[in-house]
Amino acid sequence: MEREDRLTSEQGRYLIDVARKTIEKALRKTPAEPDSSGGRPDAGLFHVRRGTFVTLTRDGQLRGCIGHIAAQAPLIESVRENALSAAFRDPRFRPLSADELDRIAIEVSILTEPQPLAYTDAADLLAKLRPGVDGLIIKKGYHQATFLPQVWEQLPRKEEFLTNLCLKAGLDPEAWRKGDLEVLTYQVQAFEEES
CATH class of the missing domain: 3.30.700.20 (Hypothetical protein ph0010; domain 1)
Incomplete structure (x- = not known):
């Protein structure tokens, strides 16, 4: 940001x-x-x-x-x-x-503002992900979902993060491996309430 x-x-x-x-x-x-x-x-x-x-x-x-x-x-x-x-x-x-x-x-x-993430295949997508930094949006047809960067805390493995994001979008959990998803990244400035 x-x-x-x-x-x-x-x-x-x-x-x-x-x-x-x-x-x-x-x-x-x-x-x-x-x-x-x-x-x-x-x-x-x-x-x-x-x-x-x-x-x-x-x-x-x-x-x-x-x-x-x-x-x-x-x-x-x-x-x-x-x-x-x-x-x-x-x-x-x-x-x-x-x-x-x-x-x-x-x-x-x-x-x-979300920015497109260009990638060639599943291995390239995994290499370009920045856990804990980027939020991710995936799109395919009418299916779309996002995870805020904070979700990396619960799903720190890149494969698990993508699989769960595909499920959230209503896609096959392995859809990210096929290389035909539109992927966008964004960053967040988060403010937490003090307890």
């Missing part, structure tokens, strides 16, 4: 706070307050369109993760939307309940 695109730790903490307050307001069913600049760190980057993901964990286990790879809205709006989606619309989980709120941890990920 380019230095001018990077957020400070203070800005990251602010975005985590925005995500938590957005979820809290939804649970209390109170209307969202208009955004004010009070207490907000320098907000120039908050209005730039960026891809974002919001991840919720509970006791170290995934509890919801939703995002947009492509920049669809200004950064701060994208974080709000994805916080609500991760909490209440992730189809893998039941909606978050009020009694869980104090037990979840929030992570906000800011994505770079």
Whole structure:
């Protein structure tokens, strides 16, 4: 991620706070307050369109993760939307309940623009992967899936990472070996809630 695109730790903490307050307001069913600049760190980057993901964990286990790879809205709006989606619309989980709120941890990920990864065959693809650095998008026809770079922590072996990503996309688990997938990479600046 380019230095001018990077957020400070203070800005990251602010975005985590925005995500938590957005979820809290939804649970209390109170209307969202208009955004004010009070207490907000320098907000120039908050209005730039960026891809974002919001991840919720509970006791170290995934509890919801939703995002947009492509920049669809200004950064701060994208974080709000994805916080609500991760909490209440992730189809893998039941909606978050009020009694869980104090037990979840929030992570906000800011994505770079995805770039095509040219490769010739499975061996070349494996050689070009950068575990822990790159997030990966695979596409084939109508099938598509992504794993954030953080997923390398759970799936550190390149073959296992690709196999699981193919499964997530609804493809044959060995589809990556055939060399006909469109592959894109991106990087992430992630901010985790302090416990």
